[in-house]
Amino acid sequence: MTDPYVIEWSEARDRLNANAREDADWYAIVAERLCRPTDGLRLDIGCGGAGMARALADVPPDTARVIGLDGNAEILGGARKHVAGTRVELSQCDLERGPAAVRELVQDQADLIWASAVVHHVADQQATVDGLATLLAPGGRLALAEGGLATRHLPWDVGVGEPGLEVRLQAAQDQWFRRMRAELPGQVPMPYGWTEALTRAGLNEVTTFTILVEKSVPLSNDERYHVLRGLETYLSRIRETGLLGTDDLAAWDKLLDPESPHWLGNLTDVFSLAARSVHVGAVG
Numbered sequence: 001m002t003d004p005y006v007i008e009w010s011e012a013r014d015r016l017n018a019n020a021r022e023d024a025d026w027y028a029i030v031a032e033r034l035c036r037p038t039d040g041l042r043l044d045i046g047c048g049g050a051g052m053a054r055a056l057a058d059v060p061p062d063t064a065r066v067i068g069l070d071g072n073a074e075i076l077g078g079a080r081k082h083v084a085g086t087r088v089e090l091s092q093c094d095l096e097r098g099p100a101a102v103r104e105l106v107q108d109q110a111d112l113i114w115a116s117a118v119v120h121h122v123a124d125q126q127a128t129v130d131g132l133a134t135l136l137a138p139g140g141r142l143a144l145a146e147g148g149l150a151t152r153h154l155p156w157d158v159g160v161g162e163p164g165l166e167v168r169l170q171a172a173q174d175q176w177f178r179r180m181r182a183e184l185p186g187q188v189p190m191p192y193g194w195t196e197a198l199t200r201a202g203l204n205e206v207t208t209f210t211i212l213v214e215k216s217v218p219l220s221n222d223e224r225y226h227v228l229r230g231l232e233t234y235l236s237r238i239r240e241t242g243l244l245g246t247d248d249l250a251a252w253d254k255l256l257d258p259e260s261p262h263w264l265g266n267l268t269d270v271f272s273l274a275a276r277s278v279h280v281g282a283v284g
Helices: 009-022 024-034 051-058 073-082 099-106 125-133 165-182 194-200 221-238 246-255
Strands: 041-045 065-070 088-092 110-116 136-152 204-215 272-282
Touching: 009 024, 009 051, 009 073, 009 221, 024 051, 024 136, 024 204, 024 272, 041 051, 041 099, 051 065, 051 073, 051 088, 051 110, 065 073, 065 099, 073 088, 099 125, 125 136, 125 194, 136 165, 136 194, 165 221, 165 246, 194 204, 194 272, 221 246
Parallel strands: 041 065, 041 110, 065 088, 110 136
Antiparallel strands: 136 272, 204 272
16 A cells, blocks of 8 residues: 555546636746746746746746746646646756756756745755745745635534534645654654745745635636546545544535435535745745
8 A cells, every 4th residue: 555645646646737827827926926027037836837937927028038847747747738838948857856956957047936836745854945046046036836715615603514524624734744854754743834034044034825715616627627537536535534523524425426315526616725925935
C-alpha cells in the first residue's frame, strides 16, 4: 500500500491543469497587483499548471521574461498546453535543490518571484524562503500564496450522514497536512507565520493581502465537476489514514457516487467560496 502522506505529483497533473483554468480570474487579479512596468524577469516557482505564469505574461511590459519552474516533468507537459502561444518559458527544476539550481537556469535576478502552495512541501521552509530572497534583484518582490481560509462548497446539512461533513473533512485534511510535514525527510519546524518568514529572510515592506474567491450558485457543469474532483482528492488522501470516521466515509461515498441518489452533482446549492492570502516582501 502506498504511503497516504506522500503525494504522487504525476497523478496530480490533470487536477493542476484544471486549477490553472478555473482560477484564471484570481491569477489575473493578483498578477495585476504584483507586477510592475519595470519588471525584467518574473518567476513562477512550482508552477503546476502554469496558471499564474500565464497571468504574469499577460501584464505589460511585453519585454519581461516569464519563466515557470516545476520539479515534475509530467506536470510541465500539461502546463505547456496551457501556455501554448504565450511568451511563457517552462523549465524543470526541483525547489529542494536550492536557489543555486534556479539561478543556474534563469541566469538573471528576478524582479518578481511567485510561489503558490509549494514552499510548505519543502522540508526546511525558512531556508527555502531565505534562498528565494537571494534570487531577487534590487526592489524585487517575493510573493508566497499560502494560507487564507479553506474553500467551502456544501451546506452544513446535505441530508446524508451527520451535519458538518465538510467541516470534519477539512479538520481531517489539517491533520493530514501536519503528518505530511512531519514525514518529510529532514523536516525543520517553522513555528511562526509567513510574514515572519519573509522578515527573517531580510525582506522589507512585508505585508499580506487576501482576496475573496467566490463562484455562486448555480455553478456551471465545469465548475461543479471541478468541485467534485477537489473533494475526491481530499477524500482519497485521508481514506486510509483513520483520520475520518467510517460513518463520514460512507456518507462521502454516497455523495461522490454518480449512481447514488445523493450524488452532489445533482444538488443545486453546491457553491465555491474561499479567501486566499498572499504574503509579500521586497528587497531594499
